[in-house]
Amino acid sequence: MRRLPLLVDPHGREHRDLRISLTDHCNLRCTYCMPEQGVPWLPKATLLALPELLAIAEVAVGAGISEIRLTGGEPLLRRDIVEIVAGLAALSGPAGRPEVSMTTNGIGLAKLAGALAEAGLARINVSLDTLRPDRFVQLARRDRLADTLAGIEASLAAGLGPLKLNTVLMRGINTDEAVDLLRHALGIGAELRFIEQMPLDAGHTWTREGMVTADETQSLLASAFDLRALPGRGAAPAERFEVRPVGSPDAEPLGTVGIIASVTRPFCGNCDRLRLTADGQLRNCLFATGETDLRTPLRSGASAEELTALIHENLAAKLPGHGINDPDFLQPRRPMSAIGG
Ligand code: SAM
Numbered sequence: 001m002r003r004l005p006l007l008v009d010p011h012g013r014e015h016r017d018l019r020i021s022l023t024d025h026c027n028l029r030c031t032y033c034m035p036e037q038g039v040p041w042l043p044k045a046t047l048l049a050l051p052e053l054l055a056i057a058e059v060a061v062g063a064g065i066s067e068i069r070l071t072g073g074e075p076l077l078r079r080d081i082v083e084i085v086a087g088l089a090a091l092s093g094p095a096g097r098p099e100v101s102m103t104t105n106g107i108g109l110a111k112l113a114g115a116l117a118e119a120g121l122a123r124i125n126v127s128l129d130t131l132r133p134d135r136f137v138q139l140a141r142r143d144r145l146a147d148t149l150a151g152i153e154a155s156l157a158a159g160l161g162p163l164k165l166n167t168v169l170m171r172g173i174n175t176d177e178a179v180d181l182l183r184h185a186l187g188i189g190a191e192l193r194f195i196e197q198m199p200l201d202a203g204h205t206w207t208r209e210g211m212v213t214a215d216e217t218q219s220l221l222a223s224a225f226d227l228r229a230l231p232g233r234g235a236a237p238a239e240r241f242e243v244r245p246v247g248s249p250d251a252e253p254l255g256t257v258g259i260i261a262s263v264t265r266p267f268c269g270n271c272d273r274l275r276l277t278a279d280g281q282l283r284n285c286l287f288a289t290g291e292t293d294l295r296t297p298l299r300s301g302a303s304a305e306e307l308t309a310l311i312h313e314n315l316a317a318k319l320p321g322h323g324i325n326d327p328d329f330l331q332p333r334r335p336m337s338a339i340g341g
Helices: 050-062 081-089 109-119 133-140 145-157 175-187 214-222 295-299 304-316
Strands: 017-021 067-071 099-104 123-127 164-168 191-195 225-229 239-245 255-260 273-276 281-283
Touching: 017 050, 050 081, 050 273, 050 295, 050 304, 067 081, 081 099, 081 109, 109 123, 109 145, 123 145, 133 145, 164 175, 175 191, 175 214, 175 255, 214 225, 214 255, 273 304, 281 304, 295 304
Parallel strands: 017 067, 017 273, 067 099, 099 123, 123 164, 164 191, 191 255
Antiparallel strands: 225 239, 239 255, 273 281
16 A cells, blocks of 8 residues: 655654634734734735635645635635635545634634635634623723624524633733633633743733733632543644642533643644744744745746645754743744744
């Protein structure tokens, strides 16, 4: 049997997951992600149009990618989002059709969830840092909590499950909601994932002391819940735990919670992710300082073989770890909103 071409990096990690940022624009301005004003937007002419995006994704799927996650910026701001999902879900490679999922702030899902599910979207992650409208305004600099909650409801109704919610805890800002957020997620049958804040904000204001660590998150949750680690993490960023009411070790689990400890418990050894920015640059890590330009060769008529070779070239330069904890760590030039979270 012919050996399938695999996306393996020099450290033996096989890559199956491609995160595609669809735009660097967003309808929120979360303090840990984007500045309130003065965002240096990507020039419009550099953004990949639908056929370009599909052409690169087709090559990636042909090379072994089996999971595609759409992100941004805010992916739902793309007017052609339903066509993008349909086009990606119809691709086929050595591993069959890719699973297409999305990370979104949920605004817009009330209108789009049904059409996205029909187009082939398999799963969705919605970011939710607070359940309090006034705090949402403070954190996201926009009064849109009701729209996010309506989007969550719509995606559940559309069967876009299992639904995941993403929360970044910030000391003194929303740590007092850790238990309420988890209770809310369990109540709607969603898995909440607490993400350690990473040095990727546009304002370069991240500090190690300011970050709420995974250990702290677990302590906060311990006031109300018993967490029992689940095995079988594989390449997933989240450590997952079964959740039971505190002091009831024999009770049925209420659900699960995930903790993504990118900074204090890095999981680079199992990383299987590549990232494509909205302007067609391939990155082998959130924190990579180099990128491989796929847009220019594509626009100059590069063949699928030539683009595949560029993907392998990018992968060959992947470092063993993100290096956040190294003394000479440099925050990437692009903020999270222009890389794709
Ligand atoms: N707009 C979409 C959303 O809100 O989910 C997708 C893009 S957003 C950049 C993707 C995820 O990255 C969100 O869950 C957000 O909370 C997270 N994020 C953004 N900046 C972060 C940072 N500095 N550290 C950790 N997570 C961050």
